[in-house]
Amino acid sequence: MKGFRYATLLVALAPVFAAGNATAIPLFAHKYHTTCFTCHTTPPLLNEFGRRFQANGYQIPGTNERIALWDQPMFAFGAVAQPLVARTSTWDNLGDSSLGSSTDFTGIEVGLFSSGSLGPHWSYFAAVPVAISDGQTSIDIETANIMYTDVLNDGTGSVNLRLGKFRFYLPFMANTMLANPNIDPVVYGYDPFAITGNPRLVTANDFSIAEPTFGASAFGMIPGIADGLRWEAGITGGNNSDIDLSQAKAFFFALDQTVFVNEAPVRFGGFYYTGDQNVTDTSTLASWTNHPNRYGVDAELYDPWMKRLDFFGEYTWAKDDNVDTVGTAYNMSGGFAGLNVIVLPQLLYVYGRYDFQHIKETNDQTNQIDMGIQYNLLPNVFLTGIYTITNDKIPSVKDITSTNFGAGVRFGF
Amino acid sequence: MFLQTLTVAAAIGLSGLALSVQTQDNGTQSNSTPTQILAPEGPAPADVLARGKEMYGISCAPCHGLNGKGDGPIAANLQIKPRDFTRGIYMNRSTASGELPTDYDIYHTITRGLHDTPMPSFAQMRPEDRWAIVQYVKTFSPRFEDSTEYPLDILDVGNQILPSPQSLARGRQLYLEMQCANCHGINGEGNGPAANTLSDDFGNPIHPTDLTNYSDFKFARNVLDVFRIFSTGLNGTPMPSFQQSLSDTDRWNLANYVWSLQDVNQYMDNQIDSNFAKRK
Numbered sequence: 001m002k003g004f005r006y007a008t009l010l011v012a013l014a015p016v017f018a019a020g021n022a023t024a025i026p027l028f029a030h031k032y033h034t035t036c037f038t039c040h041t042t043p044p045l046l047n048e049f050g051r052r053f054q055a056n057g058y059q060i061p062g063t064n065e066r067i068a069l070w071d072q073p074m075f076a077f078g079a080v081a082q083p084l085v086a087r088t089s090t091w092d093n094l095g096d097s098s099l100g101s102s103t104d105f106t107g108i109e110v111g112l113f114s115s116g117s118l119g120p121h122w123s124y125f126a127a128v129p130v131a132i133s134d135g136q137t138s139i140d141i142e143t144a145n146i147m148y149t150d151v152l153n154d155g156t157g158s159v160n161l162r163l164g165k166f167r168f169y170l171p172f173m174a175n176t177m178l179a180n181p182n183i184d185p186v187v188y189g190y191d192p193f194a195i196t197g198n199p200r201l202v203t204a205n206d207f208s209i210a211e212p213t214f215g216a217s218a219f220g221m222i223p224g225i226a227d228g229l230r231w232e233a234g235i236t237g238g239n240n241s242d243i244d245l246s247q248a249k250a251f252f253f254a255l256d257q258t259v260f261v262n263e264a265p266v267r268f269g270g271f272y273y274t275g276d277q278n279v280t281d282t283s284t285l286a287s288w289t290n291h292p293n294r295y296g297v298d299a300e301l302y303d304p305w306m307k308r309l310d311f312f313g314e315y316t317w318a319k320d321d322n323v324d325t326v327g328t329a330y331n332m333s334g335g336f337a338g339l340n341v342i343v344l345p346q347l348l349y350v351y352g353r354y355d356f357q358h359i360k361e362t363n364d365q366t367n368q369i370d371m372g373i374q375y376n377l378l379p380n381v382f383l384t385g386i387y388t389i390t391n392d393k394i395p396s397v398k399d400i401t402s403t404n405f406g407a408g409v410r411f412g413f
Numbered sequence: 414m415f416l417q418t419l420t421v422a423a424a425i426g427l428s429g430l431a432l433s434v435q436t437q438d439n440g441t442q443s444n445s446t447p448t449q450i451l452a453p454e455g456p457a458p459a460d461v462l463a464r465g466k467e468m469y470g471i472s473c474a475p476c477h478g479l480n481g482k483g484d485g486p487i488a489a490n491l492q493i494k495p496r497d498f499t500r501g502i503y504m505n506r507s508t509a510s511g512e513l514p515t516d517y518d519i520y521h522t523i524t525r526g527l528h529d530t531p532m533p534s535f536a537q538m539r540p541e542d543r544w545a546i547v548q549y550v551k552t553f554s555p556r557f558e559d560s561t562e563y564p565l566d567i568l569d570v571g572n573q574i575l576p577s578p579q580s581l582a583r584g585r586q587l588y589l590e591m592q593c594a595n596c597h598g599i600n601g602e603g604n605g606p607a608a609n610t611l612s613d614d615f616g617n618p619i620h621p622t623d624l625t626n627y628s629d630f631k632f633a634r635n636v637l638d639v640f641r642i643f644s645t646g647l648n649g650t651p652m653p654s655f656q657q658s659l660s661d662t663d664r665w666n667l668a669n670y671v672w673s674l675q676d677v678n679q680y681m682d683n684q685i686d687s688n689f690a691k692r693k
Contacts, residue, residue: 032533033526033628041490048486049475062472063537155539156471223471227479263478265486307489345490 026380026412027078027113028053032060035379036412041310042349042374043382043410045178045340048258048265055169055221055230056157057149058115058125064150064157065123069116076116079413083108086386086406093399108132111142123147125166143167143212151218158222167212168252169219169232171269171298172314174210178340178351179370179386184210185336186355186366187296187316192323192330193279209273209294213237217252227265230256236275250275250292262304270297281325290322296335308345313337331360338370349374367391380412448567450515453558457548465549468542472535473550481553483615493530494617501554502614502649505632509566510646510654513556519547527631568644570637571661576669584670587663591655593671596621601674603629614649621652624674633672640668 029036036043039050046054052061059065069076089101108131115125126144130137145164152159167173174184188210217234232254256269273294280287296316303309315335323330338353355368372386388404456462470479478485481498488495496503505522506514523543526534535543551557574580588594588601596611598604601624613619623629633639643664646654655664 033528034533035529035531037487037491038531038533041487047475047490052471052475060472060533060535060537061475062468062542063535064539065537067537155468155542221471223467227470227474260474260479260486263480263482263484263486263488265475302486307486342490346492 026080027076027115028058029380029412030074030078031076031116037346041340041342042178042346042376043412044175045310045349046176050176051171051230051256051258052221052228055160055219057123057147057160057162059117059123059149059157061157061221062155064121064155065117066120067117068119072116076114078113080111080113080410081108081413082111082408082410084384084386084406084408086404088402088404090400090402093393093401099400118146121148121150121153123149141165156221156223158220159218160220161216161218163216165212165214166217167210168215168217168234168236168271168273169230169254169256170210170271171254171256171267171300172312172336177353178349178374179338179353179372184208185314185353186357186368187314187318187332187334187336190318190332190334190357192318192320192332192359215252226257226259228258230254230258230269248276248278256298261301264302264304264307266299266301268297268299271295279322284325286325288322288325288327290320293317293319308342310340310342311338312340328361333358333360334366347376363394365391365393367393377409382410384408384410448569449564450567451564452560453563454516456552456558457545461545461548462552464542465545465547468538469546469549472538473546476531481550487531491531492618493527494613494615495532496649497615498550498553500615500649501556504647504649506645506648507568507641508645509568509656511648512565513562515565515567516544516547516551519550520544522632523547525632525634528634529628530631568641569661570640570644571665573637573640574662574665574669576636576673580666580669581673583663583666584668584673587659587667588670591658591667593667596651597624601625601671611651613651619650624671627675636668636672639672640664643668 026036028034028039032038037047039046039053041047049061053059055061056063084106085103086106087101087103090099091097092099110130112128112130113126115123117123124144124146127142128139128144129142130139143164143166145162145166147160147162149160150157151161170188172185173188177185189208191208213236215234215236217232219232219234220230222229222231232252234252236250236252237248250273252271252273254269254271256267259266271294273292275292277290277292278287279290294316296314298312298314300310300312302311313336316333318330318332320330322328334355334357336353336355338351340349340351342349350373351371353370355366355370357366358364368388368390370386370388372384374385375383377383384407386404386406386408389401390404391399391401393399457465469477474485476485476487476491476495477483477498478488478495483495483497485495501513503514503518503522506512506518508514508518520543522532523535523538523546525536526532556562593601594605595607596603596605598608598621603621603623603626605621608621611619611621622631630638633642642652643655643659645656646652655667659667
């Protein structure tokens with residue numbers, strides 16, 4: 001009961017926030033004099049139009065902007081703030097004891113965004129999160145890339161190019177899902193080097209396929225294949241921070257096919273990531289190369305009658321052939337499945353998602369349930385409530401359950 | 414692409430020529446014979462329709478649906494529902510109440526979008542693609558090929574009455590007499606007694622415009638647009654036409670008053686923008 005009262009208090013303190021990845025980008029609503037709901041079912045969950053907007057280089061589908069930003073009446077700029085207060089409790093099931101609990105205010109992070117045309121075909125996109133925590137202010141250039149759009153010059157945006165720091169197209173990144181913004185799908189964050197826990201290992205990578213990376217890619221939406229085939233193929237430094245392509249390299253490829261069934265979108269696709277990672281043991285200075293492979297299949301469908309139930313899921317495999325000094329291979333499989341529900345259009349949404357992950361070599365199993373609610377209080381103000389329960393288990397070795405309850409607000413400016 | 418552009422341009426040019434032949438210069442007097450489009454143009458060339466279908470599929474289908482019924486994948490989540498093109502009912506027109514829009518009216522809506530609604534501006538789409546979409550959208554409704562729907566009477570704006578104390582006073586008087594306040598509220602804030610009871614012809618709830626808020630005007634960007642709406646009405650919505658019930662002069666007076674209800678600074682900015690545009 002005490003916990004419940006505490007939870008109620010947290011909800012009452014809703015004008016606090018959900019921090020983490022960049023989500024809704026109100027600069028586009030400003031720029032095009034439209035609403036969030038043109039591109040989002042509710043921020044940050046992208047709808048079909050929003051995915052096409054993204055695939056067209058952050059331009060309205062079917063358009064290629066000609067007017068450079070310096071010739072426009074206002075600078076294309078927007079910001080999102082989304083702090084969160086959360087109560088986390090951890091329990092050791094084997095020892096039947098608490099490992100502690102804490103209440104955290106995740107700090108104030110404001111995501112600054114800018115995107116615009118640099119003239120016919122040329123455009124840019126940049127996201128710069130500014131975080132304030134413990135009296136310290138940090139600024140990170142999360143993404144910054146230049147795009148050459150509509151390469152075929154046919155007005156469809158079927159082929160575009162980009163260069164710089166960006167996220168590869170994964171259809172269910174945290175910043176496009178209706179979910180706890182602090183929690184990426186479990187499988188996206190999988191990093192075998194982090195799991196081995198050897199502090200002497202310094203990889204060229206702080207690896208997560210969902211994080212921005214330096215690279216170049218071609219992408220777009222081909223309209224003639226069913227109701228639109230989105231695609232991306234790119235090369236990268238193979239990590240999220242190392243710009244030196246000689247240190248590591250990787251290749252990424254993704255497809256995302258849309259078909260309208262009774263005017264409801266059905267999407268299915270897959271992605272493949274492969275490359276090299278250069279690894280060094282700082283005590284012995286021994287170096288070797290790991291070859292990470294990530295591939296997955298995904299699907300999403302709305303119910304074809306009301307179009308208010310959005311089912312989605314993904315299954316992912318990961319193979320690393322050389323993660324430590326003795327050449328150990330790691331294999332992971334996992335994924336997620338979930339449901340977003342439009343309860344009241346443009347007002348109220350609920351969601352639930354189940355994540356799972358299994359690492360073959362360690363028999364480490366992770367299961368997670370993530371549930372939440374989002375209410376559109378004002379045009380650019382969204383109240384959120386989240387609940388996450390995670391279990392990390394290796395039979396007879398560890399069995400730890402943690403719960404996270406939070407409430408927040410997402411503001412767009 | 415060049416041929417396609419040429420074809421669309423030729424089609425537009427021919428329709429414009431036909432229009433000009435049918436035009437009678439009626440000066441600025443009210444109740445004079447309007448400019449008319451006498452008959453359907455006939456179907457657009459096949460390559461134009463094919464291009465229109467492709468671009469419609471990319472840009473419009475997510476909201477309006479592949480079949481133009483306004484039930485696209487996104488529609489269920491929108492409070493302002495996308496237009497059902499199969500009924501041939503359009504709000505934004507330069508034609509008389511109940512009539513079909515001109516091609517340019519549809520082109521104009523695609524280009525401008527509807528301010529602060531999920532319908533964005535497609536001004537950055539190629540003009541020939543926007544025209545091709547116009548031709549394709551028209552194929553959803555048989556009304557466009559029905560000769561009994563013609564002629565279309567094109568709005569005559571008459572003599573514009575500039576804002577003045579007299580015009581605004583008369584406009585206020587008309588605002589009350591014509592029961593505008595019943596929907597838009599006594600102060601134009603969109604909160605009249607009937608505001609929460611309205612629905613459009615498709616059965617979707619609809620809310621009257623807050624006339625004090627520039628951003629709430631979906632079509633109108635200047636006082637001429639307001640005058641046009643008073644003259645044509647908004648088909649498919651409870652907003653009627655005053656073409657028959659008010660003279661040109663009184664529609665201008667009412668338009669001046671309604672446009673003046675916005676925030677004064679915003680109003681002045683719009684005038685400055687308008688004057689600047691004229692100078693350019």
